Amino acid sequence: MATRSLPVPDGLDGQRADAALAKLLGFSRTFAAEVIEAGGAVQDGAPLGKSDRLRAGAWLKVDWTERAEPAIVAEVVPGLAIVHEDDALIVVDKPAGVAAHPSPGWEGPTVVGALAGLGRRISTSGAAERQGVVHRLDQGTSGLMVVAKSERAYTELKRQFHDREVEKVYHALVQGHPDPLAGTIDAPIGRHPSASWRFAVVAGGRPAVTHYETLEAFRAASLLEIRLETGRTHQIRVHMAAQRHPCCGDALYGADPGLGARLGLERQWLHARRLGFAHPDDGRRMAFESPYPPDLQHALEVISAD
Numbered sequence: 671m672a673t674r675s676l677p678v679p680d681g682l683d684g685q686r687a688d689a690a691l692a693k694l695l696g697f698s699r700t701f702a703a704e705v706i707e708a709g710g711a712v713q714d715g716a717p718l719g720k721s722d723r724l725r726a727g728a729w730l731k732v733d734w735t736e737r738a739e740p741a742i743v744a745e746v747v748p749g750l751a752i753v754h755e756d757d758a759l760i761v762v763d764k765p766a767g768v769a770a771h772p773s774p775g776w777e778g779p780t781v782v783g784a785l786a787g788l789g790r791r792i793s794t795s796g797a798a799e800r801q802g803v804v805h806r807l808d809q810g811t812s813g814l815m816v817v818a819k820s821e822r823a824y825t826e827l828k829r830q831f832h833d834r835e836v837e838k839v840y841h842a843l844v845q846g847h848p849d850p851l852a853g854t855i856d857a858p859i860g861r862h863p864s865a866s867w868r869f870a871v872v873a874g875g876r877p878a879v880t881h882y883e884t885l886e887a888f889r890a891a892s893l894l895e896i897r898l899e900t901g902r903t904h905q906i907r908v909h910m911a912a913q914r915h916p917c918c919g920d921a922l923y924g925a926d927p928g929l930g931a932r933l934g935l936e937r938q939w940l941h942a943r944r945l946g947f948a949h950p951d952d953g954r955r956m957a958f959e960s961p962y963p964p965d966l967q968h969a970l971e972v973i974s975a976d
Contacts, residue, residue, distance in 0.1 A: 675731045678713070683726035687711060687718045688861070691732065699861060701774065705734045721863060742772055742801075747784035753814065753958050758823040758951050760790060761816050763960045766937050769809040771800035781815060792817055795824040804828050805836075805901060813840070813942025813960045818950075826950035831901065837946030837957065840896040840906055841885070843939035843969065844915040845926060847892050851884040855909040859902045868922060869904045871912045878902045880909045889976045890929060891918055895943075906940060918969065933969035941966055 674695060682690040691702040691711060703720045705711060710733045711718040713725065724730070749765035762781060764770075769780045782803065785792055792802030795818070802818045804827040818824035830836050860875030862868040879899035886893045892915070896906055904923075910916055911923035919925055919935030933939075946957035962970065 671733055672736050673731070673733050675729065678724045678726055678728045678730050680726045682724050684723050686720065687713075687722045687724060688720040690724045694730075695732065698774070700867065701734075703861075705732065708734075710734050742780070742786055743783045744786035745779055745783045746787050747779045747781075749963075750781070750784045752788075753960070754956070755790075756819075758820050758949065759816055759818055759827070760785065760792070761814060761945065761958050764807055764812060764815050764942075765963060766810050766812045766965070770806035770815065771803050776809070778809065781817065785817065790819070792819050793821055793824040795821050805831050807942055808904065808907075808938075808940075810937035811940045811942060812963050812966070814945040814958055815942070816945060816947065820950075823950040827947065830947050830950075834899060835948065837944065838898045838901070838942070839944035840898070841941050841943045841962070842894045842896055842906055842910065843891050843918045843966070843973065844894055844910050845891055845918055845929065846915050847887055848882065848884060848894070848913060848915050851887075851892075853882060855880045855882070855913065857909060857912060859905060859908050869902070869908045871908060876900075876902055878905050878909065880905060882910075886974075888973045891973050893970070907938060918973075933972050934965065935969050936965070939966055939969055 687706055688699055688703040691697055692699045706718055706720045709717055712731045714728045747768055751763040752760060753763050754761040764781055769776050771780050771782045794801050796803060804818055807815055818827055856879050857871040858875030859869050859878040860872040862870040877900060881897045882894045884892050885895050898905060907917055907920055907923045916923045916925040917938040917940050918933060919930040920938035921927060941962060944959050949956055
C-alpha cells in the first residue's frame with residue numbers, strides 16, 4: 671500500500687478530485703477514479719467523491735495499491751495485417767478485440783505486441799508500453815493504424831495528428847436516420863459524470879468535432895462516412911450516441927441489444943476505413959483503405975435485406 675499526505679496546491683483549487691489526483695500523483699484519470707471510489711482519498715478528514723472539488727491548502731491523504739506496469743508481450747495476433755512498411759513506419763489493419771498497446775486491466779492482444787511477435791522494430795519514443803504508437807483505435811474498433819519505426823517518424827507523425835493534418839475516415843452503421851443526413855457535431859467530450867469508464871458530452875470537456883455524411887439509409891439504420899477533426903477517446907461513439915443514433919452493437923453507449931443480436935454483432939459497427947498522411951521522411955502523400963471485416967460485412971448484408 672502506498673500513501674501520500676500533502677496540502678492541496680493552489681493550482682488545483684476547485685478542480686475535480688479525479689482530475690486533480692491524476693495531475694498531482696501521475697495517475698491515469700481512470701486509476702485516480704478507482705482510488706477515490708475505493709475510499710482512498712481524504713480531504714481534511716472527509717472522504718472524497720471523484721466529482722468533489724479540492725480546496726487549496728486543505729490536507730489531502732491518498733492511499734492506493736501499486737499496480738504492476740503493463741508490459742509489451744510478443745504474440746501472434748490472427749487477423750492483424752501489415753498494409754505498408756518502410757524504414758520509417760508500419761501501417762496495420764487491426765482486427766476488433768485488439769488494443770493499440772498494453773494498459774492496466776487489459777489482458778488481451780495488442781498491436782505493439784503483435785509487431786514484436788513479428789520481429790518488427792518500432793520507435794522507442796513514448797511511454798514504455800506504447801512506444802511508437804502515435805494514435806489509437808478502441809479495442810472494439812477495426813481498421814487502419816500507423817505505428818512509427820524511427821524516432822523522426824514518431825515526432826513528425828505526432829505533430830501531424832496534433833495539427834489535424836491527418837485524414838481519418840471512418841464508416842459507422844448507426845441506429846435510425848440522422849437529421850440532417852449530413853452535418854457536423856461540435857460538442858466537448860469528457861469523462862461521464864457517474865461512470866468513469868465511459869465518456870460523454872459534458873460542459874467543460876475537451877473540444878471535439880465530428881463531420882458525418884449518410885452513405886446509405888436502411889429501414890432501421892444508416893451507414894455513415896465520418897471524418898474526425900479531433901481525436902478524443904470514443905469520439906464517434908459518444909457523439910453519435912448523444913444524437914440518439916448510437917453505433918449498432920455498441921451496448922456501452924446505449925445501442926439496442928436486440929438489433930445488435932439480429933445483426934450478429936458482438937461489438938460496435940465502427941471501422942477505420944481510410945488513413946492519409948504525409949510521409950515523415952520526404953513529405954509524399956500516402957493514403958490507405960481497409961475493406962470491411964467479415965462481421966461488419968455480414969451485419970450490413972442483414973440490415974440491407976430488411
